[in-house]
Amino acid sequence: MGWMNFLLRTRGRQRLDWTDVLSYTYLVVGLFTMFAPVVWLVMSSFKTEAAIGQFPPTFMPYTQKTVVVAGHDKPLPLFTVTLDDGRKREMAQVQRMGIMATMVDPAAPEERVQVNIRQREPVNTLKFAWGNYTELFGKFTFGTYLWNSVFITVVATVLTLLFNSMAAFALSKYKFRGQKGVFFLIIATLMIPPTIILVPVFLVINHVGLLNSLWGVILPAVATPTGVFLLRQYMLTIPDELIEAARMDHASEWRIYWRIVLPLSAPALAVLAIFSVMWRWNDFLLPLIVLSKNEFFTLQLALNSFQGELNTQWHYLLAMTVITLLPVTLVFAFLQRYITTGIAGAGVK
């Protein structure tokens, strides 16, 4: 009854309250609706190209079993055939003409039987198509896309942390005329949807000649109002006496920032780093307008470009989608404690 204990421990009661039932139901439904598509995606990414197109679809990655039959160079697909007399036999298909298929018993390759295709079922076996992943690295200059994505994410996150923390330090620890005004101006930009400033941003990037450069993606969003707000609120909790003590200790303002304020803001910086990694890795719109050359594509853009006009290689597309999901998933799995405290602390997401 270990799991029953687990379920009942919410209030230390002996039986489930109706609110417990409700919340568990909600959680299970939520888990299913949110997680099922992802699980389906992961399972499908292990299917062969043929298995993905199969109808009715299967959850697990099945492929048709093949056998090597004497007298045939290639392995033949295996079927379960229902014979005229009602007996079932496993036979390999040699060829198919219209609705009739020529089948052969792998044990007795000389004996050929003509079978209506309705009388046979493919014999499926569980098989993970790792090739979807391994082949990716050789194809589509996947390595370049991965590098572009990683470069943008890492560099942009480092710059975001640096610039936002400097702004937050000034806004939280210095008293100057217009301090509140500046802060509210920064916060006010939260109200402007990014899509609205997309065109001006594009024009600016174009004028400074950063089109088709990774820096064109990194620089425009380095200063974020969310980050400044989050860090400022945290830095307000650092006692002013520490900074005064440092000032009396001959520390320059830069040293106070670098040696005192920054290390003490580590929890808030961690939260912002997580957010920044997620934003940058998942970002699509900005890279889409800034990067038009194939060699600068990020993974997200590459995914989009895989969807060809006539033909989409779904097995590669799915495998690549899984890979793009991985970093964010890992970040979430290991740092979710910081994320929840960050959201609770800053009141933003």
Place this chain on the structure above:
Amino acid sequence: MSTLELRALYKKFDQTSVIHGVDLQVAHGEFVVFVGPSGCGKSTLLRMIAGLDSPTDGDLLIDGQRVNDVGAAERGCAMVFQSYALYPHMTVYDNMAFGLENAKVPRAEIERKVHEAASLLRLDSLLQRRPTQLSGGQRQRVAIGRAIVRNPKIFLFDEPLSNLDAELRVSMRSELRELHQRLGATMVYVTHDQVEAMTMADKIVVLRAGLVEQVGTPVALYEKPCNTFVAGFIGSPRMNFVPAALVRACPALAAWVPSQAHQVGIRPEHWLACGPGEGLSMTVRHAEYMGAQRLVHAELQDQTRVELLVDGEHALSAGQTIHMRVAEHHLHVFDAQEQRIERAAV
């Protein structure tokens, strides 16, 4: 040599005036204590000396040099904050070395100075700990150590003992005194606790509402408080204030109360028992037994409450009428403006 001088110092925060013209001279090697009730501006004064706040008006001189426009770091002061303000992410060693590192002192010398200060303060074994792993008293010593290593001209203490428990406060008090004697440095110490002020200071500066009420040695302040505020603030338990008319009505004391006297101050420890008619008669409300002594709360005929410190052996019960007098040199006489009337003027 390191002297400190304040000349007509004013401080305003926006429209609120906090310090209204303070003049003060501190000689080299003096231990000066600023004392006063909360909000009297003593911490602001200290912060102005440190360079953390700038005065609105007036001059601040260290070693005869005007330092109003000199930055906090260049003034050669070291401050020990009320909250200690130790850098929580650094070890004790790094906390003490930080100031020297900033001043670009060679590494070997930093090490020597830190170890020297650490052994002086018995922190040797704690150098690799972080402030969170230390007790209150140890943190206090680290904060002092951080001040010592910089070899400052003037030490500034902002209520450094207020976060310690009573027992530790007493032992730290004498440790600080010893430190002062050993270093011979000028120290300015802020506290709201008059006991600390009395026990530690060479010179006490009593502040009220941004003004200096009296400057003097602990003995001078205790024996000759210049007004009722200082008289009430210095000494524990508080001085009693008895209407002059009541004391004048008592034949044994009348001669010592001049006509312009308004109030007479009598310290609780100066009451002496006497026979009926020889002193003031009062009714005991209750008595607190404190071992060697007994603190008696009593009421004079006109309902003025007074406190008396009497020998612990005297058993007194509530409602009992007692007679008390005071040696005339223990009478403090104040006029209607609450200013002291000197005996010479009587």
